[in-house]
Amino acid sequence: MQQAQKQQHNPLSNNQKHVRLAKADLHQGDCLAVIPHLDGFFDAVVTDPPYSSGGQSKGNRAASTGAKYLNTGSVQWPDFAGDSKDQRSYLHWSALWMGLCYEKLNPGGLIVVFSDWRQLPVTTDAIQASGFTWRGVGVWDKAGSARPYKGGFKAQTEFFVWGSKGPLVGDSYSPGLFRVQQKPGEKRHQVGKPLDLMEPLVAACGNRILDPFMGSGTTGVAAIGQGKEFSGIEVCDHYFQVAVDRIRER
Numbered sequence: 001m002q003q004a005q006k007q008q009h010n011p012l013s014n015n016q017k018h019v020r021l022a023k024a025d026l027h028q029g030d031c032l033a034v035i036p037h038l039d040g041f042f043d044a045v046v047t048d049p050p051y052s053s054g055g056q057s058k059g060n061r062a063a064s065t066g067a068k069y070l071n072t073g074s075v076q077w078p079d080f081a082g083d084s085k086d087q088r089s090y091l092h093w094s095a096l097w098m099g100l101c102y103e104k105l106n107p108g109g110l111i112v113v114f115s116d117w118r119q120l121p122v123t124t125d126a127i128q129a130s131g132f133t134w135r136g137v138g139v140w141d142k143a144g145s146a147r148p149y150k151g152g153f154k155a156q157t158e159f160f161v162w163g164s165k166g167p168l169v170g171d172s173y174s175p176g177l178f179r180v181q182q183k184p185g186e187k188r189h190q191v192g193k194p195l196d197l198m199e200p201l202v203a204a205c206g207n208r209i210l211d212p213f214m215g216s217g218t219t220g221v222a223a224i225g226q227g228k229e230f231s232g233i234e235v236c237d238h239y240f241q242v243a244v245d246r247i248r249e250r
């Protein structure tokens with residue numbers, strides 16, 4: 001019996017740590033469990049969820065994140081969680097977490113969610129299903145740091161789907177395309193985003209930012225660097241600690 005319970009242990013059900021810094025509130029746990037308990041309301045959600053992508057078949061999707069997203073021979077970061085859902089469950093799950101975020105946003109608050117080409121249609125569906133007004137799709141042009149594609153076109157872009165909780169309230173004008181190359185040695189996560197990409201996105205948002213999938217904390221580093229307040233959630237112990245260290249050092 002004990003053996004069976006051990007095997008059924010779900011790492012996403014843990015909410016083990018909470019670190020509060022001067023302008024940052026960092027939680028280790030499943031964002032579905034944590035978001036409803038966050039204090040107050042946010043001006044924006046800026047996040048990069050696991051894409052559950054990297055393969056066309058069930059077997060490919062269920063592979064480790066390292067096998068899916070790392071080139072052989074590159075630095076080995078630990079695998080990350082929540083990346084093996086099929087399309088239907090990805091849509092359902094995305095609408096769940098986005099709906100929780102909606103409840104925690106101020107009127108007019110922005111949501112900015114990264115996606116790749118495979119998950120783009122599902123992500124735009126989920127953003128609307130969860131109550132947001134879908135307003136557009138921005139582009140991250142990875143320039144030279146993109147993977148080549150023999151016989152086809154280089155996988156040079158990722159996307160951010162964005163929307164708002166009702167009418168927009170901000171007064172900034174931001175570009176919709178960012179050409180940012182990953183700097184060698186910069187990444188602290190298997191699929192970490194460049195700081196130079198996250199900084200202008202965070203700058204376009206209000207003062208209080210939430211990232212429910214913070215990974216190595218790049219959104220938080222950008223927010224704290226701009227004097228904003230940041231709340232972040234990460235389920236994996238390793239990446240939670242990386243995020244805490246990076247944000248603390250900022």
Ligand SMILES: C[S@@+](CC[C@H](N)C(=O)[O-])C[C@H]1O[C@@H](n2cnc3c(N)ncnc32)[C@H](O)[C@@H]1O
Nearest residue numbers: 030031048080081082192193213215216218235
């Ligand atoms: C794509 S990564 C984010 C990387 C981040 N943008 C960075 O620059 O480091 C998504 C992260 O979400 C975490 N995650 C997956 N499911 C989660 C959940 N239910 N709640 C909180 N974090 C989760 C994964 O462990 C992973 O580290």
